[in-house]
Amino acid sequence: MRHVITALVMNEPGVLAHVAGMFSARGFNIDSLVVGRTDDPNFSRMTIVVIADDRTLDQVRKQLGKIVTVVRVRDYKESPFVARDLMLVKLSAPPKVRSEVIELAGLFRGRVVDVGQNTIMVELSGEEDKLDAFVELVRPYGIRELARTGVIAMARGAEAVRSAGSEDQRPAAGASPLARREPLARRQPSQAELEATPPG
Amino acid sequence: MSTLTPPAGRTGCAPAAKTPANSSLASNRTDTVSVAPARRREDGAAGALPVLGHPTGRSSRFIGRNGAQILLQMLLEHGVTDAFGYPGGAILPTFDQLYEKQLNFILVRHEQGAGHMADGYARATGKPGIVIVTSGPGATNTVTALATAYMDSIPIIVFSGQVRTYAIGNDAFQEADVTGITRPVTKRNYLVKNLKDLPRIINEAFVIATTGRPGPVLVDLPVDVTTAKMEDPVDDTPNLPGYRIYKGGHSRMVKAAADLINASERPVLYVGGGAILSGAWQEVRALAEKGNIPTTTTLLGLGTFDENSPLSLHMLGMHGSAYANYAVQDSDCLIAVGARFDDRVTGNLKLFAPKAKVVHLDIDPSSISKSVKVDVPVVGDAKLCLRDMLLHIESRPRQAWLERIRQWKARFPFTWKDDSPLPKPQAIIEAINRITGGRAVFTTGVGQHQMWAAQFIRWNRPRSMITSGGLGTMGYGLPAAIGAQVGRPGELVIDIDGDGSCLMTVMELATMHQYQLPVKVAVLNNRFQGMVRQWQKLFYGGRFSHTEMVNPDFAALAESFGVRGLRCENKADVPRVVEEMVKHPGPCLVDFICETDENVYPMVASGKALDDMVMGVVGETPPNSGRDMGTLA
Ligand SMILES: Cc1cc2nc3c(=O)[nH]c(=O)nc-3n(C[C@H](O)[C@H](O)[C@H](O)COP(=O)(O)OP(=O)(O)OC[C@H]3O[C@@H](n4cnc5c(N)ncnc54)[C@H](O)[C@@H]3O)c2cc1C
Ligand SMILES: Cc1ncc(C[n+]2csc(CCOP(=O)(O)OP(=O)(O)O)c2C)c(N)n1
Ligand SMILES: [Mg+2]
Numbered sequence: 001m002r003h004v005i006t007a008l009v010m011n012e013p014g015v016l017a018h019v020a021g022m023f024s025a026r027g028f029n030i031d032s033l034v035v036g037r038t039d040d041p042n043f044s045r046m047t048i049v050v051i052a053d054d055r056t057l058d059q060v061r062k063q064l065g066k067i068v069t070v071v072r073v074r075d076y077k078e079s080p081f082v083a084r085d086l087m088l089v090k091l092s093a094p095p096k097v098r099s100e101v102i103e104l105a106g107l108f109r110g111r112v113v114d115v116g117q118n119t120i121m122v123e124l125s126g127e128e129d130k131l132d133a134f135v136e137l138v139r140p141y142g143i144r145e146l147a148r149t150g151v152i153a154m155a156r157g158a159e160a161v162r163s164a165g166s167e168d169q170r171p172a173a174g175a176s177p178l179a180r181r182e183p184l185a186r187r188q189p190s191q192a193e194l195e196a197t198p199p200g
Numbered sequence: 201m202s203t204l205t206p207p208a209g210r211t212g213c214a215p216a217a218k219t220p221a222n223s224s225l226a227s228n229r230t231d232t233v234s235v236a237p238a239r240r241r242e243d244g245a246a247g248a249l250p251v252l253g254h255p256t257g258r259s260s261r262f263i264g265r266n267g268a269q270i271l272l273q274m275l276l277e278h279g280v281t282d283a284f285g286y287p288g289g290a291i292l293p294t295f296d297q298l299y300e301k302q303l304n305f306i307l308v309r310h311e312q313g314a315g316h317m318a319d320g321y322a323r324a325t326g327k328p329g330i331v332i333v334t335s336g337p338g339a340t341n342t343v344t345a346l347a348t349a350y351m352d353s354i355p356i357i358v359f360s361g362q363v364r365t366y367a368i369g370n371d372a373f374q375e376a377d378v379t380g381i382t383r384p385v386t387k388r389n390y391l392v393k394n395l396k397d398l399p400r401i402i403n404e405a406f407v408i409a410t411t412g413r414p415g416p417v418l419v420d421l422p423v424d425v426t427t428a429k430m431e432d433p434v435d436d437t438p439n440l441p442g443y444r445i446y447k448g449g450h451s452r453m454v455k456a457a458a459d460l461i462n463a464s465e466r467p468v469l470y471v472g473g474g475a476i477l478s479g480a481w482q483e484v485r486a487l488a489e490k491g492n493i494p495t496t497t498t499l500l501g502l503g504t505f506d507e508n509s510p511l512s513l514h515m516l517g518m519h520g521s522a523y524a525n526y527a528v529q530d531s532d533c534l535i536a537v538g539a540r541f542d543d544r545v546t547g548n549l550k551l552f553a554p555k556a557k558v559v560h561l562d563i564d565p566s567s568i569s570k571s572v573k574v575d576v577p578v579v580g581d582a583k584l585c586l587r588d589m590l591l592h593i594e595s596r597p598r599q600a601w602l603e604r605i606r607q608w609k610a611r612f613p614f615t616w617k618d619d620s621p622l623p624k625p626q627a628i629i630e631a632i633n634r635i636t637g638g639r640a641v642f643t644t645g646v647g648q649h650q651m652w653a654a655q656f657i658r659w660n661r662p663r664s665m666i667t668s669g670g671l672g673t674m675g676y677g678l679p680a681a682i683g684a685q686v687g688r689p690g691e692l693v694i695d696i697d698g699d700g701s702c703l704m705t706v707m708e709l710a711t712m713h714q715y716q717l718p719v720k721v722a723v724l725n726n727r728f729q730g731m732v733r734q735w736q737k738l739f740y741g742g743r744f745s746h747t748e749m750v751n752p753d754f755a756a757l758a759e760s761f762g763v764r765g766l767r768c769e770n771k772a773d774v775p776r777v778v779e780e781m782v783k784h785p786g787p788c789l790v791d792f793i794c795e796t797d798e799n800v801y802p803m804v805a806s807g808k809a810l811d812d813m814v815m816g817v818v819g820e821t822p823p824n825s826g827r828d829m830g831t832l833a
Contacts, residue, residue, distance in 0.1 A: 010442065013391075018383055025384055055569070062566035068388040068408060071442035 001185040002031055003057050004076050004083055004153045006161050007046040008038070010069040018067055019046065028052065028060050032150030043071060045161070047152045049184065074161050076153060078187055083153040086125040088113070089135070092142030093120040101141060108134045119144055129183065151184070256403055256437040263433065267395050267426035268293040271359065274402045276302060280330050282321065282686050284314040288334020290361030290374060293426040295332070306686060306715060309707040311338050313679040315345020316705070318356040320680030323666045324641055325687035326479070328355040328409050335361040336374030339420070340381060344673060347385040349416040351670025352500060353477060355409040362422040365393055378420050387415030395428045399436035407438050412445045413564040414477055446563050448588060449580035457535070457559045457576045458592030464533030464557070466601045467493045470516065470545075473500030473669070474538015474562060475582050481505070481662045483586035484537060490590065492598040494605050496524040498539050499654055502665040507658045513605070514614070517545040518804045519651040522818055523608035525804070528553050529811040530604075536560045538582045541572045542670070551809035561585045612802075612819040614655040620795040623771045625649060625724045628792045629656040629696065631778045632722060640692040641666065641684045645677040645701025648730035651800045653696045675704030678721060682708060685717045692720070692782065699725040699751050706757065712787040713762035720781050721763075721789040723754050726796045734799045738814070754791035769793040 009015045016035055023030050031049040038045050050060055057075060064073045076083075093101045098120060102112055105122045108130065114121035124134055128151060135146070155161075254277055262270050271294060275283070282304045287295040298305050308314040311333045318329025333339055339360035349356045363372040368391075379391045388408045390401050398421075405417045448454075461467055471484055481504045488495045488511050495505045496513035507514055516524035525547075528534060534556040539545070546552040549571055560567070560574040561582050568577045578585050616626040629652050638658045643666040644650040650667055659665055666684055668676040681695035695702075702723050712719050729747040736744050758765030764784055768777040768791070781790045801816025 014379060014383065014389075017380065021384055059566065059570060062568075065444075066564065066566050068440065068443050 001051070001053065001057075002182055003050050003052055003060075003185045004081065004151060005048045005050060005057075005060065005064070006072075006074045006076075006153060007048065007064055007070050008043050008072040008161050009035075009046055010071060011037070011042055011044045012069065015044070015067075015069045016046075018069065019048075019064065022063055022067060023048075023050075023060075026059070026063060028056065028063075034150045034152050036152070045152075047150070049151050072161050074155070076155060076187075077185060079159070080156045080187060081153050082156060083127060083151045083184055084125055085128050085131050085151050086123070086149040087131050087134075088121060088123055088145075088147045089138065089143060090114075090119050090121045090145040091138055092118060092144055094118045097141060101138065104134070104137060110134065256435075258433050258435045259399075260433040262399060262430040264429060266293065266429050267392075267398055267421065268297045270395075270398055270430065271402065271421070271426065272297040272302065274399060275330065278402075278406050279327070282306065283330040283332055284308055284317040284321075284683065284686075285332035286311050286314060286334065286338060288336075288338045288361060288374070290335035290363060290423045291332060291338070291359075291421070291426075292361075293423065294359065294361070294421070298332075304686070305332075306682070306711060308679070309710050310705065311341035312344050312675070313682075313705050313708045313711065315342045315356065315358065316348065316673075316676050316679035317683030317686070317708075317711075318358075319345060319349045319352075319354050319676075320643060320666050320683030321687040322349075322354050322356055322683075323476075323680070324663055324684035324693075326663070327687070328357055328406065329683060331356060331358040333358065333360050334374070335363055335378070335423075336376045338374075339378040339418075340376055342418075343382060343385065344671075346382055346416045346418065348668050348671045348673045348676060350385045350387070352473060352668065353414050354416065355414040356416045357405050357409050358416065358418045360418060360420050361426075362391065362420045364424045365422045366424075368422065378418065382418050385416070386418050387413075389418040389420070391420040392422065392425050395425050395430055396432070396434045398425065399434055400438060403436050404438040404440060407440065408443065412443075413474075413567075446565075446580045447584055449561065449578035449585040451588065453576060453578045454585060454588045455592055457561075457578055458589050460533055460557055460559055460576055461491060461493070461535060461589075462592070462594045462596070464531075465598065466527075466531045466555075467491065467533040467535060467598075468513070468527050468531040468556075469493045469495040469505075470498070470528065470534055470536045470539055471495060471501040471504050472498040472537065472539025474540075475501055475504045476538075476662050478538060478563070478582035479662075480537065480581075480583035480586055483583055483590065486590055487535075487586055487593060490593050490595050492596055492602060493535070494527055494602070496520070496527065497659075498542070498545055498669070499665075499667060500669045501539060502654060502659040503662045506660045508660060510602075510606070513609075515654050516810075517542075518547070519655070519800050519802065520545075521609075521614060521655075522612035522802050522813060522815065523605060525802070525810045525813060526608055526612075527605055528556070529809065531556045534558050536562070536574075537586065538562060540567045541570070543571070546572065547804045547808055547810035547812070551812075553810075612815075615817055615820075616798075617817050618771075620797070622769070622793060622795045623774050624798055625726065625730075625792075625794045626652050626656055626798075627771065628722065628724060628774055628778070628794060629653055631774050632694065632696070632782075633657045635775065635778050635782055636692060636694070638664075640664070640694050641681075641688060643667065643677045643681040643684060643693070643695045645695075645697040645704075646672045646674045646731070647698040647701060648726075648734065648798070648800050649696055649698045649701075649724040651731075652724075655800075674698070674701040677701055678705050678719075679708045679711075681719045681721070682712055682717055685719050686715075693718075694720045694722060694782075697721055697723050698730065699723055699727060699754070700729045700749060702754070703751070709758060709761035709763050709787070709789070716786060718784075718786050718788075720784070720787075721758075722778075722781065723789065723791050725751060725754065725791050725793050726798070727751055728796050730796070730798070731800070733796075737799070738803075738805075754789060758789035764788040766790040767793070 029051040034047045110122045110124035284306045322329040363375045409417045496516040513524035514521045557575045559576045561578045677695040677697045685693040755765030755767040802813040
């Protein structure tokens, strides 16, 4: 199963190396790892997607918590959460197909952020599936270059991993693979929740 | 908050960090350390953080001092009386501060030795061991010692020199990325880039090394930091928002554990190194005696439970006693206290303790259900959790169970056969045990001799077995013995060593001689890497590939270092020579020439269930198997 874990870490050198080193030393499987600032300059926030069964997930959480510079750890196995991935993709788009591509991007609520003579760059964010679907759709046009941040996530509702607003995420290690991936493990929402929560 | 007792020289500082780190943590909660020191003073709890024997906060007391002076001042404030190390360019400012001998500094002959000495010192005393070395090779030489301490959760703090901050990353002379290299083998490490951070970092280093699950910490000190002068007041309060110290266990879990134990018919108490770190031996004994619970210890737990007690099952595991392993496999309730279900203990995990519900007391949540699924986890300090648990434990006779165990013990004692011209290694250890009454601090190398020491010394005091368990570091015994002797100067310290292990750090004989530390080294010289030979004999068709060693004359070698050297090669001489070694007032090494072709038994081969042992001579008379015995009771 793919699980999303959030870790609030002290903002100092070596922390990323420590976390990444721990994953490799213990043979845990990272699918993606994103680090970014938070509203509090003392802390950064990592979102890690791991491939693990329940036992391993438990160890991953505990081993993360054991690192002195890791302040809080949370996984989203038991609670509803929002997960987002951000992508920049540069497509071959000579003038005759340009408008088609722009239209496709629009359907996915993507933004065209750069237009060259024969290329177009689209920015797209959302759930991983949506990005994957877009990638498949535009593949025939020719993908020149593609970059994804990997997932960031946050629990729904009032509960927070210490500092809430994280703007301005910078991608770090581990771009996620383009191959089809299994969906992120999620608690199944109840009908009531489905009705109450706005569509992601 | 900002005033502090000034450093008062050795005697004045001694009391601060006396107690084993966790022994007096008092309340039922976890603490995040940034707030703990202030609270400690006000609530009057008996030293919530005994590692910081002084208040912290914003202070002017460092103004006008350079980094090296501040380091020495703070070491003294933390109650440090002894340190081990080796100088070099990048740490010279710090060594200059050691000139006045406010600290008892032990100059070693190899930095690995300094690390093991600090480790042996910590295991013998419960105080953190301190190491001071130079940059580059000095620091990298400590890596094995850090890894050894990390695996066995031992508090040592290494202060390493580093090149100037502006030279870092430029391949400067004797530069190494020491924080990068040591990150996986330290609980925490630091590169101090600004002098103003130094006091806080030193306090954090002590807190982290000695609290919770203890472990090694490394502080890398660029030479421009140790020479810079402090100009402003600084705050030295630890800032550890992510660091939690677990204290008493969850009361519901403690009660659930007690209920499970009370309801059990065949409980076994399985005690590990965590019980020593926690200082929980009285509580362990109380639990065993109140519940009539047979008690086994891991290699690192030896000494937490008096092995002369009829309730003692001695060591369990790969080379543990047959009766301990049978008892665990037959148990309906296994109570692990500060033990981590190491693979040397469990054998084949799938077949481990198949009938048992498992209770696990451990201060590190990541130890729980790591390899064996736990039914009742209790996260907290062993001593505090056991204290609470004892209130709920009912006294039970458990006669049938104890009787079965008595029979197992009678039939399968550790044993060996006196069937070779040369003395058997076990004979030498038995003689040492008899002559010392087990009242010594023992260290070991790694190998067969280590296992025989575990088996044939009757352990009866905590902190008396000092051995590298998790990493299995050959060469640990001799420097660890030196460290133990420094920490417990009046006591008899004996390193039971292998010929292979001993040679890995033998140069520390020079340290023993220089400081006239009266350590005794008993080399069980089988002219082989015996433990590897055993595996080659049993599993590689006797092809002894590169395990035979042509050794030096150990006695002459010792003499050349100025250490008394003896040699013993006859069975008849063993007791007399052991006696002579023990009585010798100074450092002494004995080369005990002993039989090569001897295996450690019982033995659980890899992949086998814990009770599926190769018995060797164990249980030979009477010749029945343990299984038959099991159904007798
Ligand atoms: C050649 C060789 C053979 C060996 N054979 C055997 C063998 O037959 N049998 C055997 O037992 N070992 C054997 N060992 C040692 C083995 O490898 C492990 O080192 C050992 O079993 C671990 O002991 P432990 O479980 O007590 O763990 P430790 O490493 O001592 O771990 C301590 C545990 O206690 C916890 N803890 C720490 N502080 C506290 C506290 N205050 N309160 C509560 N919990 C705390 C820690 O979190 C940890 O989980 C052998 C080693 C070698 C080199
Ligand atoms: C530093 C190191 N290298 C290699 C090993 C692997 N090893 C384990 S036991 C052993 C042999 C030990 O020989 P010796 O010290 O003579 O002890 P003996 O088994 O003969 O009693 C070896 C090589 C180790 N544990 N540590
Ligand atoms: Mg040997």
